[in-house]
Amino acid sequence: MIKQSYAILGSGAVGGLYGAMLARAGHDVHFLLHSDYEHVRRHGWNIESHWGDFDLPTVNAHASIDTVPACDVTLVGLKTVNNHLLPSLLAKPTSQGGVALILQNGLGVERDVAELLGDQRVFGGCCFLCSNKVGPGHIRHIDYGRIVFGPYQNSPETLSKAEQICGEMTAAGIEVQTSDDLNMVRWRKLMWNIPFNGLSVALDASTDKLIGNETSVQLIRDIITEVHRAAIACGASIDSTWIEKTIDHTRTMKPYDSSMRLDYLAGRTMELQRILKTPIDTANAAGVAMPKVEMLYQMLSFMESARQADDHSEA
Amino acid sequence: MIKQSYAILGSGAVGGLYGAMLARAGHDVHFLLHSDYEHVRRHGWNIESHWGDFDLPTVNAHASIDTVPACDVTLVGLKTVNNHLLPSLLAKPTSQGGVALILQNGLGVERDVAELLGDQRVFGGCCFLCSNKVGPGHIRHIDYGRIVFGPYQNSPETLSKAEQICGEMTAAGIEVQTSDDLNMVRWRKLMWNIPFNGLSVALDASTDKLIGNETSVQLIRDIITEVHRAAIACGASIDSTWIEKTIDHTRTMKPYDSSMRLDYLAGRTMELQRILKTPIDTANAAGVAMPKVEMLYQMLSFMESARQADDHSEA
Numbered sequence: 001m002i003k004q005s006y007a008i009l010g011s012g013a014v015g016g017l018y019g020a021m022l023a024r025a026g027h028d029v030h031f032l033l034h035s036d037y038e039h040v041r042r043h044g045w046n047i048e049s050h051w052g053d054f055d056l057p058t059v060n061a062h063a064s065i066d067t068v069p070a071c072d073v074t075l076v077g078l079k080t081v082n083n084h085l086l087p088s089l090l091a092k093p094t095s096q097g098g099v100a101l102i103l104q105n106g107l108g109v110e111r112d113v114a115e116l117l118g119d120q121r122v123f124g125g126c127c128f129l130c131s132n133k134v135g136p137g138h139i140r141h142i143d144y145g146r147i148v149f150g151p152y153q154n155s156p157e158t159l160s161k162a163e164q165i166c167g168e169m170t171a172a173g174i175e176v177q178t179s180d181d182l183n184m185v186r187w188r189k190l191m192w193n194i195p196f197n198g199l200s201v202a203l204d205a206s207t208d209k210l211i212g213n214e215t216s217v218q219l220i221r222d223i224i225t226e227v228h229r230a231a232i233a234c235g236a237s238i239d240s241t242w243i244e245k246t247i248d249h250t251r252t253m254k255p256y257d258s259s260m261r262l263d264y265l266a267g268r269t270m271e272l273q274r275i276l277k278t279p280i281d282t283a284n285a286a287g288v289a290m291p292k293v294e295m296l297y298q299m300l301s302f303m304e305s306a307r308q309a310d311d312h313s314e315a
Numbered sequence: 316m317i318k319q320s321y322a323i324l325g326s327g328a329v330g331g332l333y334g335a336m337l338a339r340a341g342h343d344v345h346f347l348l349h350s351d352y353e354h355v356r357r358h359g360w361n362i363e364s365h366w367g368d369f370d371l372p373t374v375n376a377h378a379s380i381d382t383v384p385a386c387d388v389t390l391v392g393l394k395t396v397n398n399h400l401l402p403s404l405l406a407k408p409t410s411q412g413g414v415a416l417i418l419q420n421g422l423g424v425e426r427d428v429a430e431l432l433g434d435q436r437v438f439g440g441c442c443f444l445c446s447n448k449v450g451p452g453h454i455r456h457i458d459y460g461r462i463v464f465g466p467y468q469n470s471p472e473t474l475s476k477a478e479q480i481c482g483e484m485t486a487a488g489i490e491v492q493t494s495d496d497l498n499m500v501r502w503r504k505l506m507w508n509i510p511f512n513g514l515s516v517a518l519d520a521s522t523d524k525l526i527g528n529e530t531s532v533q534l535i536r537d538i539i540t541e542v543h544r545a546a547i548a549c550g551a552s553i554d555s556t557w558i559e560k561t562i563d564h565t566r567t568m569k570p571y572d573s574s575m576r577l578d579y580l581a582g583r584t585m586e587l588q589r590i591l592k593t594p595i596d597t598a599n600a601a602g603v604a605m606p607k608v609e610m611l612y613q614m615l616s617f618m619e620s621a622r623q624a625d626d627h628s629e630a
Contacts, residue, residue, distance in 0.1 A: 140508070203617055212618055219613040222606075291537075291606040298534040302518055305528055 001284070003027050003224060004168060007071040007093035010078025011036070013131040013259070014103055018137045018174060019055045019063040019075065020045040025172035028058045030068045032089070037063040039136035049131075051173060065089050070096035075082050076113065077306070078104050078310070079263075080274040083112050090116055100160060101149060103127055105193055105259070106274025107186055107282060110152040118160055123165070124182050125149020126189035131255045143254045151177040169203040187231035188238055193275050198296040199261035201270065201303065208255040220247060226290040230283035267307070272300055317341050319483060322386040322408035326351065326395025328446040328574070331454045333362040333390065333462070333489060335371045340487035345375045345383045347404070352378045354451035362447075364456040366488060374381035380404050386413035388480060391428065392418050394578075395589040398427050405431055414476060416464060418442055420508055420574070421589025422501055423599060424627055425467040438480070439463020439497050441504035444570045458499055458569050465494040494533055503545035506561050508590050510538040513611040516585065516618065523570040526562070535562060535608070539606040545598035582622070587615055 005028040008019035016031070018297050023029040044057040062068050066087065074093045076086070083104075094100060094117055102109050102124040110124040130143035148171065151158030162178045169176040179185050199210055199220065205253050210216045224243050263270050276297040282289050320343040323334035331346070336343035348355050353536045359372040391401070398419075409415060409432055417424050417439040425439040445458035451618045462484065466473030477493045483587065484491040494500050494530050495594050514525055514535065539558050578585050591612040598605050 004578075025465040044555065127423065150462070203614060203621075205617075205621065213617055215613050215620065220608060222610070222613075292610045294609050295534060295537070295607045298530050299518060301530040302520075302528055302534070304529065306518075306524065 001034060004072035004165070005069070006030070007074040008032065008069050009073070009076050009089050009093075010082075010249050011040075012077060012126050012133045013141075013269075014078030015075055016045060016133060017047060017049065017131055017139075017141050017145075018077075018103075018127075018169070020047050020059075020139070021172045021174055023056055023059065024054060024167070027073075027168070027172070028060070029141040030061050030062055030071060030093070030098075032065060032068060032166075034063075036136045036174040037061055044112075046138045047141070048139065049145075050143060051141070051145060051175075054105040064145050065092050068093050070098060072098050073096060074100045075103060076100055080106055080109060080271045081269045082158075083109070086112060087116055089244065091285065092177075094121070097121075101125060101165065103147065103149075104124065105197075105271055106278060107190065108278040109274055110182070113220055114152055114288070118174070119153040122149075122151055122152040123158070123162060124166055124186070128183050130191075130254060132257070132259075132262065140188060143256070146177070148177050148179050148185050148292060150185065155181050181236075183234065184231075184236040184238060187227070187234065188242060190279055191224050191227045191231070191238070191242060192250070192273070193258075193292055194227050194265070194279065194296070195220045196250065197258040197275055198223075198293075198300060199269075200258045200261040201264045202296060202299050206255050206261070206310045207250055207253055211250050217247065223292050224295070226293050227279070230279065230286070230290055230293075233286040234282055241283035264303070266278060270300060270304060272297060276300070317553050319343070319387035320384070322383050322413075323347065324391050324404050324408075325397075326355075327392060327448045328454060328456075329442050330390055330392030331360060331448060331452075332362060332364065332394075332456050332460075333418075333442075333484070333556060334443075334445055334519075335362050335369075335374075335454070336487045336489055336543070337373055337484070338374065339369060342483070342487070345373070345377055345408070347377050347380060347383060347542065349378075350566070352376055358452055359552055361453045362456070363454065364460075365458060366456070366460060366490075372397040380407050383386045383408050385413060386450060387413050388413045389413060390418060391415055393584045394583075395419050395421055395424060396584045398424070398589075401427060402431055409436070414438075415436060416440060418462065418464070418478065419589065420504070420512075420586055421593060422505065424589055425497070430469055434468040435470065438477060439467055439501070441500050443504070443507075445569060447572070447577065458571070461490040461492070463492050463494050465497045466499065467497060468493075469495050475626040492526075496551075497548075498596055499551040499553060502542070502549065502551035503557060505590070505594055506539050506542045506553070506557060507565070508540050508545070508573075509594065509611070510535045511565065512573040512586075512590055513615060514537075515573045516575040516579045517611060517614050520569050520575070521572050522568055523563055526565050532562065538607050538611070541608050542568070542594070544560055545594065545603045545608075548601040548603040548625075549597055563590070577616070580588040585611060585615060585619060587619065592614070599604070 008015040041061040042061045063106040099121045114122045129145040131141040134140045323330040326346040356376040359374045414436045429437045445459040448458040449455045
């Protein structure tokens, strides 16, 4: 079978890592880059990974979507705060019937793309990994790395397509599995993302600090319990043992700054809408309130506004 | 009628202001001081107040409770984090049957003293004021100032005693009124203290910043609503219009750093137990949960622990 071609939108900690691994395995991979474009075009990728370090000196680097060819699969790894760009970014690489695999955080992210491509051409997944972009063209992947993904709409065709992508990723050295319950996969990831992304900013602390204090662990447990209750109400059948498992897994994780904390510290817009607000609204629509999650969202929104006000007053 | 004598325990923004006003009016007032002792003994008090500035050059200043005489009334204005000192501090000034008026923040503060003096000798009150100690012997009282107080246990004797103290304070220029429903007074003050003390630390913002942002105002409203619901369950009949009134009053307040924020910024222990934990426990015992208040307490407890851990690692 001919190896599929891949376009990578959002070539950062997620898209850069997986795209580079697919390229190393011989796939035709096209990376859309912004600030790193010149560096990656000249020097390629430098991947530090606990799965094995490697350099990828020659890369199909693109500074504009106009030069990206139509591809079989488009991996969407850009921050959800940039999703207003998706219509213009997806048109070219999906122009020959290719599919999109959304590896973004949060909830409701597939729907954004399904409106553009149709339900049958959209796949979504969650990445359970600790990976950061630490310099131009330089990814540091320190822990975990598994992708769990599935079709936005299950059908024999979409499930078969998912298996094809999964097989290629596995062959490329990526730890990956498919699921026919994307809703469940998304909510289970939210059980980590909401408390740990949110509290790492609100309490100015990395995961090891949050997990090392009795009071914050209780707060984390309260928040995960709220998310779990919402998940059940939204049709995601997640066993309640995942509440403690999520905490225990984080205990064994290397000290890590969540993506939201890195965004906040770097002055970038945080992914509050898709990681917090959409889940709150979705749970409310299902009749479940998440008061502590809502408070987290309110506090983070205030912090973001306060910072913007500071920026303006300094300007 | 002979003017009553007063002992002031906790001669700061509250005790210093009211004590100095009583001394100016001719009462025998004894101030227990720590860091400010030498300064106040030599130079007295310098009071900047929106009720009128004044100096009080000669003051009965005490470095130890041992030199404080028995007084008719002991004003307790010290921080609740020091309440373990109350048995040793109250013994001397109340040794001739004097009463205690507890002007501390939070809930359950009269009970601590009633266990020592008996229910009939304890009064409690809330101070609605913006006042800070800005230097040695230097109080800056920028806004409000009213005391509302009443007996811990209502009886003809305690209500009469309250009127006597109220009359003397009024004559001294203090805005003051009595209440026969101390529980209601305390819960109404908590409707301000819990959101504004708590969030000013958790969100690192003064009252004007908190009140100037739509999202934080909604969070403040949510928290006040929780406290109001708890108050009702705990027998404090507070009209629900006080929820918006509390917010509106704060809008007209001058920019102000809450006492908890000043404590946090200065590295002092915050009054988390009496302002947050006791109300949460009291509400829980009455069958009412306050999830956002609980989250505030959890976050502030984490912040305090994290700071202590930092202090130790620097030592």
